[in-house]
Amino acid sequence: MSEEQTAPTCYRHRNRQTYLRCVRCDKPICADCRIDAPVGFQCPDCVAAGRRTMRQTRSSFGGGARAGAAGTVTKVLIGANVAVFLLAVISAGSLAAATGSMMTPLHLIGAEIGFLPGFQTSITVDLFGLEVNAPVVAAGGYYRMITAMFLHFGVIHLLFNMVVLWMLGRILERDLGPARFFTAYMLSGLAGSVAVYLFSFGTSTAGASGAVYGLFGLMILINRKLKRDNQGLYVLLGLNLVLTLIMGFSFAGHVGGLVGGLACGAILTFTPRERRSLHWVGFAVLLVVLAAITFFQTGLLDNQYDIV
Incomplete structure (x- = not known):
């Protein structure tokens, strides 16, 4: 049975x-x-288990094929700019700061001020009840070249830069991956700050415009590499440059950022695909060059005006 x-x-x-x-x-x-x-x-x-052992597909420039698809870094950058803007308005204690009609205490501390006449090497500011002494760039306040990238003069200034960052940033972040995109963005902004320090060191400048113009330069070369049409991008860039001249914006900062973006784009597009690690070497060399130019300008100003 x-x-x-x-x-x-x-x-x-x-x-x-x-x-x-x-x-x-x-x-x-x-x-x-x-x-x-x-x-x-x-x-x-x-x-x-098979997905964990599968080799990740890489994009043309070394980032993960799906990395940056959601534009995470772009969103974080926009959030940081908005947060700093709100903090600047709060520091002023007046809504007039939202229109760009006044310098807030945060601007006095963080905007790019390269040189002050009269042998003044720093600015003392009352920030939220604390007395803060902030040196100008020529006196060693090099941090201003970074912090200025996140400060804006009024909500219109902020809105314009954030819209362009949203439009271009997500595409570039998808193409490059988050790490390369963020590095290129920061280097472009720094290039804009260096240009301001060279050619407009006696002015007070702020804004993400240098980095945003860098995205234009970066996308031009990335699109050429990927055989995309750049015609619309050229028109948009041209209109922005015309507005820069008409409105009296920082021409040095905008063009400097554009050149920085083109330099980052050249590093990414001319490096052989099989040697993508050289992207980081190129970025490091660009950073060293920007630092050397900055210190050289400080030396010139020191010799001419006896700043330090």
Whole structure:
């Protein structure tokens, strides 16, 4: 007398009988758990294990193919700019700061002020009840060349830069990956700050415009490499440059950022695909060049005006 045979049950749903089995591990799986494979079916555990061991697809410039698809870095940069703007308005204690009609205490501390006449090497500011002494760039306040990238004169100034950052940033972040995109953005902004220090050191400047113009230069070369049409981009860039001249914006900062973006684009596009690690070497060399120019200008100002 033979024993009655019972059907196996799904390893994930013990109350379901099944004759289907995973082609990799041979575990019984029900119709809801089975995942189609090139041959037969696989269980969820084997599919997950296969994904973990699969080599990540890389983009043309070394970033993950899906890295930056959601524009995470772009959103963080926009959030940081908006947060700093609100903090500047609060520091002023007046909504007039939102229109760009006044310098807030945060601007006096963080905007790029390269040189002050009369042998004045720093600015003393009352910030939230604390007395802060902030040196100008020529007196060693090099941090201003970075902090100025996140300060804006009024909500219109902020809105304009953030709209362009949103438009271009997500595309470039998808193409380059988050790390390369962020590095190129910061280097472009720094290039704009260096240009201001060279040619407009007696002015007070702020804004993400240098970095944003860098995105124009960066995208021009990236699009050429990927054989995309740049015609619309050229028109948009030309209109922005015309507005820069008409409105009296920082021409040195905008053009400096554009040149910085072109330099970053050249590093990314002219480096052989199989030697992508050289991107970081190129970025490091560009940073050293910008630092050397900055220190050289400080030396010139020191000799001419006896700042320090």
